[in-house]
Amino acid sequence: MITTLNIVFVAVVNTGLDLEISFNHFLEGIGLPSSIAHLLWLPLPMLLVLSAALIGVLVTVWLERKISAAAQQRIGPEYAGALGILQPMADGLKLLVKEDIIPQKADSLLFTLGPVLVLIPVILSWLIVPFGQNLLISNVGIGIFLWIALSSIQPIGLLMSGYASNNKYSLLGGLRAAAQSISYEIPLALAVLAVVMMSNSLSTIDIVNQQNTAGFLSWNIFRQPIGFLIFWICALAECERLPFDLPEAEEELVAGYQTEYAGMKFALFYLGSYINLVLSSLLVSVLYLGGWGFPIPIELIANILGQSANDPIIQIITGSIGIMMTVFKTYLLVFLAILLRWTTPRVRIDQLLDLGWKFLLPISLVNLLFTAALKLAFPVAFGG
């Protein structure tokens, strides 16, 4: 048993922590054909990432409750588990057993399809989120562009549920959500384009690798400070977080497009918005904060300590630190988003559209042009 584990361990490390190759090697070692091994491998990373996303949501919901409570000088959830850590589970369970109501005058087909269409693109986008050099579902060549394309499907689901609810608040909320998401997608894409231009690739792996040449000094946030701000503002707007939560502004629209939803269908919206928040934070850390990179290059530390960077133990440690760094940066950004929720007032719809079209769009175009100029002028620092 121990020898088998040892073989697996060595195989994992020898392939540069590429779990797929070592998994296939292992299955072929016990006598399965390679096609069957591949088929057995396929669902594993998807299930892993899906559960990672769900656990990420549970943690975020708990954080949101606790930090909100702290911001308002309350205690927040306390009795469900230590520090109320089981509260999100209780929330989920409550939504699961709630009655699933479809209003009589609603369009039941579109009413059901709407939340699904909102959730699926968000989950699909996790395809490209890297936690390490080989730790992502698929290193597709179009990488970050896939996320931009997928996030443009969401407005359809929002419009669908807003229309199908047969409720004026829902329709207004759905229209607002779609308008907001369309107008902030453009500056978002332009900010991403500037990063892509510097790393000469759309792939998230390449974008992170290009940032990890000199520790935290080479992170994109220092080369793209304006792009970082634009991306963060647009990401908040795409997630419908305060100060941009107009589609569900309680004082004006009850709950926007979610007004008529209850039970599991509401839970899908809830899940979708939180998965989207975690995903956006992950992508900010991938695009601007060096992804899985440690602030000081690990090879440097290993050299100082007199260890070889190719040592199996060191590689395992590097991989774990990579995952921890990604998660740490992500939750730092989630924390920032929650703090912003309690410190900024909501903007009006005309202010929102003005900000998107008259301020962020020109600024992001200038940022793109500026990046192109800097890339031509200083190819060393800006990825020639």
Added chain:
Amino acid sequence: MTIATSTELICFLILSSIIVGGGIGVVLIENIVYSAFLLGGVFMSVAGLYLLLNASFVAAAQVLVYVGAINVLILFAIMLVNKREPLKPIKGLKVRKFFSGCVCAGLLALLFRVDITTKWSTPGPQAIGEIATERIGEHLFTDYLLPFELASVLLLMAMIGAIVLARRDTRSIQLEEIDPVRENVIKSSNSNVLIDQSPD
């Protein structure tokens, strides 16, 4: 038949049946909102076909442009205008439907003829996969630069036209005919458009 080819075949059959069925639904369904949503489904399936052909950039662009922009725009237009009342009966609707059906059948027959008589090279050219993005960029900025720029000018014209049409109503109101309170409101709402009227 390996697993890969059979999966590809199944995907192709599912996608093409969605495209054909959805396309027919878009035309035949009376409820215009359903038509618009079905159109979105058809666009998505076309993107799926591009993915099957190993053209991932084109597929993503298809989703971004057709689903994310054009279909959402169509839905916006429908939902802002849509009044839930049956359409007025049009005279001779059956005759019109018959003639338009004839035209469509003729077009379909023409397409089938082209499909059968053309000598398709099988297998087609090898898909270049991931480097397609770079290749498309190169083509757009070298030999297809002129059509690319012309298309952008066309879009710009459409955009300016839309803005002019949308802004015309507030501009053309005669300021003298209305009471002073509303006059001020209209003046302030026009302040971005009109030339500065304040005495200085």
